[in-house]
Amino acid sequence: MNALVLHLDGIRVPVERAGSSRKARLTIEADGSLCLRAASDVAPDELEQFLISKRAWVYRKLSEKEALQHEPVTKEMVDGEGFSYLGRSHRLQLSDDATDVRLERGRLVLPRVKADAGAEPIIEWYRRRGEAWLKPRTRSWAERLRVEPEAISVADLGHKWGSASAQGRVRLHWATFQLTPALVDYVLVHELAHLREPHHGPAFWQLLTRAMPDYEGNKDELAQRGARLWFGETR
Ligand SMILES: [Zn+2]
Structure with a gap:
């Protein structure tokens, strides 16, 4: 496995060697990290040039992503906290009787003994x-x-x-x-x-x-x- 890593202004850009296309592709992953994909016969020099040509695009995309991301979403295991499942929102309900987490009448029921977990x-x-x-x-x-x-x-x-x-x-x-x-x-x-x-x-x-x-x-x-x-x- 080739573990080539390029840098763009200090940002790590690992190169994934895959496929046979001569065209390199630069992607920004869900966590904001960069990945460059190219066939194994594309020379590192060429990849470096390609990366530099993408600089403006990278900064634009990263700032868009930052604007979207704000703070990570946090939850508290208390009555009324909202959880989404398949696009529908469910309120959390702590229960003394329940032994397992389950959906019941639109509520997400959590056994009280598990609330600290x-x-x-x-x-x-x-x-x-x-x-x-x-x-x-x-x-x-x-x-x-x-x-x-x-x-x-x-x-x-x-x-x-x-x-x-x-x-x-x-x-x-x-x-x-x-x-x-x-x-x-x-x-x-x-x-x-x-x-x-x-x-x-x-x-x-x-x-x-x-x-x-x-x-x-x-x-x-x-x-x-x-x-x-x-x-x-x-x-
Ligand atoms: Zn995929």
């Missing part, structure tokens, strides 16, 4: 519930894309919404399940499409367009809303 019980609930929701969804999308995922799971993926391994394991971030079903579907379809097209080349986007013709709107909305989701920070 921080975000963990709630995150675990998103994880389990998200996995159950994903299973049938995955089946129908996988059929449409003609892929056969080996396993589907929900986990904490840091700054990534989803991942797909060469072995066919697809994972989604638990925080994704705060978004509307259409946006979770976008993340799911995106990762499933990677089982056929590992890289973000033209063939990948074509495949995505065929499966989900309106994907671009979802992609933009994910970029905007994603920055304001709750990622497990408590106060």
Whole structure:
């Protein structure tokens, strides 16, 4: 593995060698870090030039992102705190009888004994519930894309919404399940499409367009809303 890292005014820009396209692509990840993707035969000099030509774009994008991000969203495990699940808001209700976190009559019920455990019980609930929701969804999308995922799971993926391994394991971030079903579907379809097209080349986007013709709107909305989701920070 080539671990080339370039710098733009002191900002680290790791280079990911992938695909065969001569055209390099610079992206800003969900956490604001930069990544440059290019075929392995593009010379470092060329990549450096490309990066410099992108300087203005990088600063514009980073400042847009900062304006969106404000402070990280924090939650408090108290009665009335709001949690979003599949685009709907639910108030938290502490309960003396409940033994598990669950949705009940529109409320997210948290056993009082677990209220001191921080975000963990709630995150675990998103994880389990998200996995159950994903299973049938995955089946129908996988059929449409003609892929056969080996396993589907929900986990904490840091700054990534989803991942797909060469072995066919697809994972989604638990925080994704705060978004509307259409946006979770976008993340799911995106990762499933990677089982056929590992890289973000033209063939990948074509495949995505065929499966989900309106994907671009979802992609933009994910970029905007994603920055304001709750990622497990408590106060
Ligand atoms: Zn991707």
